[in-house]
Amino acid sequence: MTDDDLSLLDDIIAALQTLREKMASAGSETEPEPSDADEDDLIDTWTAASRFNLPVDTIRWLCREKGMGRKDGGRWLVSVKALRHYLDSRSP
Numbered sequence: 001m002t003d004d005d006l007s008l009l010d011d012i013i014a015a016l017q018t019l020r021e022k023m024a025s026a027g028s029e030t031e032p033e034p035s036d037a038d039e040d041d042l043i044d045t046w047t048a049a050s051r052f053n054l055p056v057d058t059i060r061w062l063c064r065e066k067g068m069g070r071k072d073g074g075r076w077l078v079s080v081k082a083l084r085h086y087l088d089s090r091s092p
Contacts, residue, residue, distance in 0.1 A: 042069065042077040052083060062086065
């Protein structure tokens with residue numbers, strides 16, 4: 001391997017790292033987390049399940065795994081905006 005080959009390899013690795021960072025930041029934008037400012041946006045899992053025609057367990061999973069809600073007094077509250085955004089991004 002020549003010095004030119006090593007230099008090319010270093011450039012490729014740097015480009016891949018930059019791409020990885022861009023993808024990571026894009027992922028955080030597509031799945032917004034509810035904040036304290038969105039207090040009016042939070043509803044309980046049963047209401048969300050009825051409104052969006054999804055199983056309650058799916059709503060809980062989205063809260064837990066995708067950060068779309070928070071626990072309050074032992075029950076999950078889900079962000080309507082985050083859930084709507086997630087479902088819209090999945091539809092064709």
